[in-house]
Amino acid sequence: MKKILRYSLMLTALTLALASCVKDDTDLSDVIAQYQVEPVSIEPDYNDLNEAPDVPVTDENDSAYNDYVENTSWNKVIEINYSGNTATVTGSVPGVTVRTDGAHVTVMNMSGPVKFVVSGKTTDGSLKFYGDKRFQILLNGAEITNPHGAAINNQGSKSLYVVLADGTANCLQDGPEYTLVDEEDQKATLFSEGQIIFSGKGKLDVIAVGRGAIRSDDYIRVRPSVKINVTSSALDGLRANDGIILDGGVINVETTGAGAKGVRSGGQMLVAGGRLVAISHGDTRIVTTDGITDTATCAALYCDTLLTVKAGTLKLKTTGDGGKGLNAKQDVRFLGGSLHAVASGTKEVKKPKGVKVDGNFTISGGYFYSYSRRSDPIDVTGNTSVAPGYATYSLTPVVLTIAY
Amino acid sequence: MARSQGKQLALLLLLLLCNTLFPTPSLADDAGLVVSAEASHKISKKFTAGFETEFRSRNNFRTAERVSLGPSLSYKLLPWLKASVSYNLLIENNKEHLTYQDDEVSYNNWRPSYWGLRHRFNVALTASYKIQRVELSLRERWQYTYRPSQTIDNFDFDEGMWEDYEVRGKGKNVLRSRLQLEWDIPKCKFDPYASVEFHTTRELEKTRFIVGVSHSVKKKHSFKLYYRYQLTGSGSDDPNIHMLGLGYTYKF
Numbered sequence: 001m002k003k004i005l006r007y008s009l010m011l012t013a014l015t016l017a018l019a020s021c022v023k024d025d026t027d028l029s030d031v032i033a034q035y036q037v038e039p040v041s042i043e044p045d046y047n048d049l050n051e052a053p054d055v056p057v058t059d060e061n062d063s064a065y066n067d068y069v070e071n072t073s074w075n076k077v078i079e080i081n082y083s084g085n086t087a088t089v090t091g092s093v094p095g096v097t098v099r100t101d102g103a104h105v106t107v108m109n110m111s112g113p114v115k116f117v118v119s120g121k122t123t124d125g126s127l128k129f130y131g132d133k134r135f136q137i138l139l140n141g142a143e144i145t146n147p148h149g150a151a152i153n154n155q156g157s158k159s160l161y162v163v164l165a166d167g168t169a170n171c172l173q174d175g176p177e178y179t180l181v182d183e184e185d186q187k188a189t190l191f192s193e194g195q196i197i198f199s200g201k202g203k204l205d206v207i208a209v210g211r212g213a214i215r216s217d218d219y220i221r222v223r224p225s226v227k228i229n230v231t232s233s234a235l236d237g238l239r240a241n242d243g244i245i246l247d248g249g250v251i252n253v254e255t256t257g258a259g260a261k262g263v264r265s266g267g268q269m270l271v272a273g274g275r276l277v278a279i280s281h282g283d284t285r286i287v288t289t290d291g292i293t294d295t296a297t298c299a300a301l302y303c304d305t306l307l308t309v310k311a312g313t314l315k316l317k318t319t320g321d322g323g324k325g326l327n328a329k330q331d332v333r334f335l336g337g338s339l340h341a342v343a344s345g346t347k348e349v350k351k352p353k354g355v356k357v358d359g360n361f362t363i364s365g366g367y368f369y370s371y372s373r374r375s376d377p378i379d380v381t382g383n384t385s386v387a388p389g390y391a392t393y394s395l396t397p398v399v400l401t402i403a404y
Numbered sequence: 405m406a407r408s409q410g411k412q413l414a415l416l417l418l419l420l421l422c423n424t425l426f427p428t429p430s431l432a433d434d435a436g437l438v439v440s441a442e443a444s445h446k447i448s449k450k451f452t453a454g455f456e457t458e459f460r461s462r463n464n465f466r467t468a469e470r471v472s473l474g475p476s477l478s479y480k481l482l483p484w485l486k487a488s489v490s491y492n493l494l495i496e497n498n499k500e501h502l503t504y505q506d507d508e509v510s511y512n513n514w515r516p517s518y519w520g521l522r523h524r525f526n527v528a529l530t531a532s533y534k535i536q537r538v539e540l541s542l543r544e545r546w547q548y549t550y551r552p553s554q555t556i557d558n559f560d561f562d563e564g565m566w567e568d569y570e571v572r573g574k575g576k577n578v579l580r581s582r583l584q585l586e587w588d589i590p591k592c593k594f595d596p597y598a599s600v601e602f603h604t605t606r607e608l609e610k611t612r613f614i615v616g617v618s619h620s621v622k623k624k625h626s627f628k629l630y631y632r633y634q635l636t637g638s639g640s641d642d643p644n645i646h647m648l649g650l651g652y653t654y655k656f
Contacts, residue, residue: 024463025500025516028559032514035564347562373564398564 034396039342039371042277042317044252046229049275051248054199054224066134067197067221067245069161074115074136080105080127082120082144104146109133109156118142127152134159134194139170139204146189147175149210154192155184157218162190164202164226173207188212188239195242198249199223208232213253216240224248224273236261237278243267243305246312248274259285259296261327262316268306271337275313276301283321284349297350299327300341306359307332309366314339322350325370331359331382338367343375351375354400363387368402436462436469438632438649445656450480456492462645471495474524486530494522494549499642511561515569518556524549537588545580579604586618594619597630611635616649626653 056068065071078098079090087103095111103125107116115136118127121143128150129135137152139162144151151172154160164170174189185193189208195218198204206213206228212235214220214228220240222228226249230237237253237260238244244265251274253262262278278300285296300316300323301307307328314337316325325341326332332355343352354370355361355378364387370377377400378384386393392403437460444454457473476490497519503512528545551574558569584599594617601612616630632647 021468022463022466023517024467026502026514028502028511028514031511032559035559035561374562397561 031397035398037371037396037399039344039373039399040340040369042279042315042340042342044229044254044279045250045275045277045315046227046252047250049248049250051224051273054248064221066159067195069136069163069197069199072113072134072136072161074113076111076114077117078107078114079117079119082118082122082125082142084122085124087120087122087125104128106130109135118144123147126150129154129156129160132156132158134161136161136163138163138165138200139168139202140165141168141170143171145171145173145175148177148179150174150178150186150189150191152190152192153184153186154194156192157194160192160194160196160216162196162198162200162204164198164200164204166201168202169205170202171205171207174210176210178210185217186211187217188215188235190214192216193218195219195221196240197221197223198226198228201225203227203229205229206231208234208237210234212236212239214238217242219243219245219267221245222247222249222251222274226250228252230254232260233257234260236264238262239264239266241266244269246271246274246276248272248312250274251276251278253278253300254281255279255298256281257285258282258298258320260298261302262300264299264302264304265307266304269303269308271307271309271312271314273312275315277315277317279317279319280323281319282323283345284323286349295322295349297322297324297327298345299324301326303328303330303332305330309334309337309339311337311366313337314341316341318343318345318352320345321348321352322346323352324356325354326356327353328355328357328359332357332361334361334363334366334368336366339369341370343372345374347374353377353379355379357381360385363402365404367404368400370400372398432643434462434643434645435464436460436645436647437465438647438651440649440651442651442653443656444476444653452478454478456490460647467497469497472524476526484532486532488526488528488530490526490528492524492526494524496520496522505561513561514559515556516559518554520551520554520556520571522549522551537590539584539586539588541582541584541586543580543582543584545582547578547580548575549578550575577605578609582612584614593621607637607639609637609640611637614649624655626655627651628653 056070057064076093081088082103085102087100087105089098093111093114097108099106103122106128109131117138117140119140119142123145125144126146172189188211189206196216213230213232219242228251230253232255234257237255255262260282262280280298280300282298287294298318298320300318318325323345325343341354343354345352353375354372357380360382361380362385390404394401440458442456446452454476460470462469472492472494474492478486478488480486500517501515505512525548530543532541553573554571555568559566580603582599582601586597588595596617598615603609613633614630618628620626628651630649634645636642636644
């Protein structure tokens, strides 16, 4: 009897001990899996894009009429050909003065619309325009590097049509230090006081090491078929004070500067087609002036006012500290197209966010994806309105997906 | 007459321990097992050396909590007073630690349970007093436990990633005071006993209530079976726990 009792106790103890191999942790595997999801891959995409035919506006009362280079007669033509440290100018137009200093060309245009056909290569040259007349630059295989400032600088406030000749590859690059001229802005490799309208079926690479890459103190319009590749290690990639209109085209923008924006629109921005890939790698910029510290975070796309997306593809990625994929200071209306925003940076100084909207956010169509590795995928200060009829609405701690 | 009084006294004390001191168990309490085995050898009349190993579980017997082992040495200072020292190596399954953000809903950090080592040193004095067949003993034990530093996993929900977390090494002193009653029933190999023990640091950390029986076979082998209820102090998040204890001692 005693033995039976003894062995029974031992057996009970052994059984209970062997059974004690279950963990008593909270099961957070599903929750953690939601945090550890990999975001969609966003990289520069240089592939062609099938786009609908670019039909110019023909109604003169349409506000966009003057943005179409086709609506202007360009029978006044001057050719500028770069070769090393020289520039050759061919043709003359009354009211237009062209001066050359080595490969640095300065144009004073007091005439009407003039077309400048630019070609050739220089590693120490530039093209500068004065005069309040709209004009066209046809980039026909041009490579211009200016070690001391902007490669193309338009001081006029009228439209600058940048046409990329079919099948051509063009490149503009600035230098690390700009030689400044009194009372003249020179904010980027390609700078214009007036609006810039890009068109044509060629390619343009813009490299910025000193300041911004492309900048207009007015607005920028990009038409279908255009291919623009921007890399900036200093300031913003593509920036316009009064707004940006993307009708189409393939645009790749990559910035690495602290606080730099891939694309920045000071006015309303409309995306109606094309494909924009904007990537910012920089960290938060911290500036202390007179004891006051100011910070500026990076963003792949930064919009000061209303952003409307009707069609097209936006791929936005930020990898630096506190970076935002999309940083909209006012409302965002997402009506169609697709948007992928990824924020994978750290949050030492500021919180990285896939999408940050300080105004209201409205979505009624298209595909919307936002990923924030270290915060909520979307941060909307105002109201969020998601129209019914969506096929997918998925919100996890790091990813928001809405698809119609 | 004297024997009868002794029984009455023992019963009265046991009832006091069981019915008055024992708190009402809660549904949120945990349950576990303690299994121990000890070998002891009487070196001389006054010196006894031993080696003990113990296993514990928690989470309603489902989760291993601790394995410990170590030597001990005791010396009989007086017929009624014993001094002892011991060391235990504790291999412990530390519980998970989960914290929340300020909204008290969103997770902040999660450190899953992990196995770690601790070193424990004990110095004790035990005074015994026998009233007929009831032995009353009081043990005062100073316990010092050192936890070496260790790097463990931590999931930071802010960062959305696993990272290393260093559990810093630290020592802890505890005073354990145990009052025990054991009743030697004539012609019975099963001796019931009961005890209450207080673990005190700067405050009362836990209180243990034990009732059990011991059983000896030819003075070489002894077994004990007991129930232990551990009441956790207000400064701890650990639940109170019911323990079933099984012990074996081999004397040679």
